[in-house]
Amino acid sequence: MKLARPLAALVAAALAVAVAPSLARADTPISCTVLEIAASTTKEGGLAPELKPLEKKLRKPPLSSWNTFKLLGRQSADLEPMKAATLKLAQGQAQVMIRDVDKAEGKKPRVGLSLQMDDPSGKRVLDTKLSVDAGDYVVIGRTLANNDGHLLAMSCKL
Amino acid sequence: MPTRDSDLMQLADGELDPATAADLEAGLAPDGRAKLAALRDLREAVRGHLELRADEAEPRLVGMWAEIDKRLSLDAPPVRQPAGRTREAKPQGLWARFARWVDDHRSHVLTGVLSAGAVAALALVLRPQDRLVEKVVQVPVAVAPTQAPGKPQVQVVSTPPAVESLDVAGGTGTVWTIEDDDGKTAVIWVTPDDTVEGL
Numbered sequence: 001m002k003l004a005r006p007l008a009a010l011v012a013a014a015l016a017v018a019v020a021p022s023l024a025r026a027d028t029p030i031s032c033t034v035l036e037i038a039a040s041t042t043k044e045g046g047l048a049p050e051l052k053p054l055e056k057k058l059r060k061p062p063l064s065s066w067n068t069f070k071l072l073g074r075q076s077a078d079l080e081p082m083k084a085a086t087l088k089l090a091q092g093q094a095q096v097m098i099r100d101v102d103k104a105e106g107k108k109p110r111v112g113l114s115l116q117m118d119d120p121s122g123k124r125v126l127d128t129k130l131s132v133d134a135g136d137y138v139v140i141g142r143t144l145a146n147n148d149g150h151l152l153a154m155s156c157k158l
Numbered sequence: 159m160p161t162r163d164s165d166l167m168q169l170a171d172g173e174l175d176p177a178t179a180a181d182l183e184a185g186l187a188p189d190g191r192a193k194l195a196a197l198r199d200l201r202e203a204v205r206g207h208l209e210l211r212a213d214e215a216e217p218r219l220v221g222m223w224a225e226i227d228k229r230l231s232l233d234a235p236p237v238r239q240p241a242g243r244t245r246e247a248k249p250q251g252l253w254a255r256f257a258r259w260v261d262d263h264r265s266h267v268l269t270g271v272l273s274a275g276a277v278a279a280l281a282l283v284l285r286p287q288d289r290l291v292e293k294v295v296q297v298p299v300a301v302a303p304t305q306a307p308g309k310p311q312v313q314v315v316s317t318p319p320a321v322e323s324l325d326v327a328g329g330t331g332t333v334w335t336i337e338d339d340d341g342k343t344a345v346i347w348v349t350p351d352d353t354v355e356g357l
Contacts, residue, residue, distance in 0.1 A: 056338040062347060063336075107315050117348075126348050127325040133316050136341045142329070142348040 029078035030098050030111065030134075032156040036073040036089050039066035039141075039149030050074065054153055057137065066149055079156070084114070091150050092119045099129065101158065108133040111156045115140060134158050161190045170197035319344030 037051065039058075045067035047055055058069050072090040079085055084097040099112035112131045117140055119125050125142050132138050134157055141151035161182065168174050169182055186194060250258070260267050319342055324331045326348050334345040 053340075056340065057336050057343050057345075060336050060338070062332070062334060062345065106313065107317060110317060124327050125329075126327075126331065126346065127323075128331075128346055129322040130319060130344060130346075131322065132319040132344060133341065136316075136319065137343045138319065139336075139343060139345045140347075141345075143350060145350075145352075 028158075029080050030101065030156050030158055032077055032079050032096065032098075032154060034075045034077075034087055034094070034096070035071060035151075035153040036075075036091070037141075037149075037151040037153060038070045038072050038091075039063065039151055040068045040070075041066050041147075042068040044068070046070075054137065057139065057153075063139070063149075063151075069151075089152070092117065092122075092125070094118070094152060096154070098156070101134075102131075108135070109158050110134070111158075113138065113154075113156070115152075115154070117142070117152065132156075161186055163193070166190065166194050166197060170194055170201055316341055318342045321346065 035051070035054070047058065047069050048071040050071045051058065051069050054069075057063065075087050077085055077087070077096075079096060079098045081098045081100065084095050087094045087096060095114075095116040097114040099114055102110040102112070104110070110131050111134050112129070114129050115126070115138070116124060116128075117126045119142075126140055128140070130138065135155060137153050137155045139151055139153045141149055144150055165174075165182055169179055172179075174182065183194070318335055321333050321344060324333065324346060329348045329350040332347045332349065334347070336343040336345055
């Protein structure tokens with residue numbers, strides 16, 4: 001009986017140590033990377049070395065309409081859930097927010113995103129909500145007046 | 159001149175030279191002669207008694223002397239016989255000869271063994287302590303398990319991207335899913351109204 005109280009405290013401490021990381025993980029910022037890309041069609045074609053990981057995607061329709069891809073900017077941010085972040089772009093700006101993170105058994109963690117993209121004049125071009133597996137890319141973009149493309153490729157990791 | 163008792167006793171014991179003894183005995187008075195005879199009788203009686211006692215003790219003395227001889231023979235160092243005589247008398251094997259040699263040179267062998275032990279101890283004590291031995295060991299590359307040991311492997315399933323809502327201003331929104339080795343990528347594309355036909 002004398003040991004019961006210290007033993008209970010020990011078990012509680014062990015549980016706290018075991019549970020604390022998972023609780024903290026819910027509020028842990030999620031690392032997201034946004035690549036701003038200019039797509040165009042040129043005689044030579046070309047791909048920025050920084051975009052090499054995205055090459056397979058950029059060579060498939062509809063993005064294969066262009067053969068030249070330049071990196072306009074790269075931004076990384078640790079986003080907290082339900083806290084919007086505004087990203088200044090070379091051409092306009094974007095708002096990004098992590099809506100939720102779903103960790104279902106046997107599935108990749110799923111990230112719910114809200115994305116808005118404005119053109120350089122501040123006009124809202126796109127407003128979407130979607131969910132993707134953590135680590136997968138989301139590409140949003142628009143066709144410019146000269147038929148060039150303006151892309152944002154975004155990926156979030158836990 | 160009266161004869162002294164000491165002269166009579168020497169005469170009776172036969173300790174005087176013959177000429178002196180003859181002169182002394184010839185010049186003895188009657189009482190001197192009586193004393194000399196009494197001394198000689200006493201001497202004979204004592205000698206007879208001692209000889210009798212010696213004869214009685216003879217058997218015991220013989221046993222005692224035998225014991226003394228035995229003890230003396232045991233304590234005496236062994237008499238080394240010439241090796242040639244021994245070999246001729248009884249041929250011995252190599253081991254027996256070696257043992258015999260070691261036995262004969264025990265002190266030399268002990269000295270040698272002790273010297274060798276001292277040298278070995280010195281070599282152990284004075285050996286360099288900070289010696290570094292480098293060994294190259296080929297270690298097979300271990301492949302890290304993808305799941306915790308002891309737990310069954312869990313197949314993680316990918317889910318395609320899902321667009322829940324899409325609002326586009328002044329254009330048309332199109333959603334594609336590009337699938338490659340890296341997974342599935344959602345592409346949301348906005349085509350302004352005035353460039354729809356261009357795409």
